[in-house]
Each structure stands twice: as C-alpha cells, then as structure tokens.
Amino acid sequence: MTDTQLHDLKFPIGExxxxxxxxxxxxxxxxxxxHLFPQRLREAVESLTQAQLDTxxxxxGWxxxxxxxxxxxxxxxxxxxFKLALTEDNPTIKPYWEDRWAELVDSKMAIEFSLHILDGLHTRWTALLDSLTEAELKRVFKHPEHSTPFKIDEYIGLYAWHSNHHLAHITELKKRKGW
Incomplete structure (x- = not known):
C-alpha cells in the first residue's frame, strides 16, 4: 500500500x-x-457482525x-x-492519550453502551450549541499542546469534521468490503 493510499484511508473526507x-x-x-451523528453512526453499524466490528x-488503524x-x-x-470555556475565563483543558484509551478494556465492550452515551450526549450538546450567543461563540480555551487558543465557534467545526471523519472510516470500509 502506498503512502497516498494509506493517507486516503486515514483521512477519507480529507484532513x-x-x-x-x-x-x-x-x-x-x-x-x-x-446532532445527526449518533443516528448516522447507529445506522452505519446496525447490520455489522461482531467480526466486522473487530475489523x-x-x-x-483502530x-x-x-x-x-x-x-x-x-x-x-x-x-x-465547551462547558469549561463557557463557565471559566480562558481555561486550560486537560488533554488525554486517545490511543491509550482505545486499548483499555471498555473499548472492547459491546458498542451499544457507547451508542447510548452518544445519543444522550449529542442531545445535550446540540441543545447547548443552539443556545450560544455571539459572545459565547467567541469564548476560548487553551490546549497545552497548542500555541493558539481554541474558539468555541471554530471548535464546533472541528467536531462536525471529527464526527464525519470517523463515520467515513466505517462507511468507506463497508463499501470496500461490500458489507
């Protein structure tokens, strides 16, 4: 597999x-x-077998x-x-090692538990996002690994991309495998 092919698999909707x-x-x-991500994710995985989920x-990749x-x-x-940025002045957030988290035992459990989390979380998140004022959209937080602060309005775009990015990992794999 070429570097370009691997890059395309890693970023199916682009970086x-x-x-x-x-x-x-x-x-x-x-x-x-x-808002739609949990529903779209559930639809993408509802017919997959346990073996397919472990592909x-x-x-x-994961x-x-x-x-x-x-x-x-x-x-x-x-x-x-988001909530820290809305309730504190320029907070510094705590990063985490997502690759290490993905190796913990709970990342091997049935997917239904995380699908339920995403259903409730995205309902709350959407309600929060829909309520934001112009001033709140410009609030910021600091990430210790980045030199510039993250603005809420720009961070919303990142998480829309993140949702679509990971959804495409699944839907593109299904297309390639003919599932």
Whole structure:
C-alpha cells in the first residue's frame, strides 16, 4: 500500500481545515452534523457482525468497535471543554492519550453502551450549541499542546469534521468490503 493510499484511508473526507469565523449558516450546518451523528453512526453499524466490528478500517488503524468507543470518549471530553470555556475565563483543558484509551478494556465492550452515551450526549450538546450567543461563540480555551487558543465557534467545526471523519472510516470500509 502506498503512502497516498494509506493517507486516503486515514483521512477519507480529507484532513481537517479550520473554518475561521464561521458564518451563521456554517455553524448551523456544523451543529446539524453534530446532532445527526449518533443516528448516522447507529445506522452505519446496525447490520455489522461482531467480526466486522473487530475489523480495522485501515492497516495499523483502530477496529470499528474502537472507533465507536473513541467517539464517545472524545465527544465527552469535547462537551466538557465547551462547558469549561463557557463557565471559566480562558481555561486550560486537560488533554488525554486517545490511543491509550482505545486499548483499555471498555473499548472492547459491546458498542451499544457507547451508542447510548452518544445519543444522550449529542442531545445535550446540540441543545447547548443552539443556545450560544455571539459572545459565547467567541469564548476560548487553551490546549497545552497548542500555541493558539481554541474558539468555541471554530471548535464546533472541528467536531462536525471529527464526527464525519470517523463515520467515513466505517462507511468507506463497508463499501470496500461490500458489507
């Protein structure tokens, strides 16, 4: 497999490109993607067998099961980061080792537990995002591994991309395998 092919499998919708100062229309589309993600994810995996769930989406990548559990982990962390930015002045968030989390025993469990988490979490997250004022959308948090702060309005776009990125890992694998 060539480096280009591997890159395409790793980033099936392309690498993330930050939308600086997103418009109201862009934000509405991002929030819609976040809102619809649990349903779209559930639909993408509902017919998969346990063996298919334990298939990696690319050489050296996670299994579909790990991707689903990762989404629950990542989106819970993101939701908390949003809430910290909304309730504290310029907070510094705590990063985590997502690759290590994906190796813990709970990432090998049935996917239904993480699908339930995503259902409830995204309902709450969407309600929060839909309520944000212009001033709240410009609030920021610091990530200790990055030099520039993250603005909430731009971070919404990142998580819309993140949802679609991981969904595409699953849907593209299903297409390649003919599932």
């Amino acid at each position: 993330y490109n930050k939308t600086v100062n997103p418009s109201k229309e862009q934000l509405a589309a991002f929030i819609s993607d976040i 990696t989406y690319r050489p050296g 299994t579909i099961r790990q991707v689903i559990h990762h989404c629950a982990d990542s989106h819970m962390n993101s939701f908390i980061r």
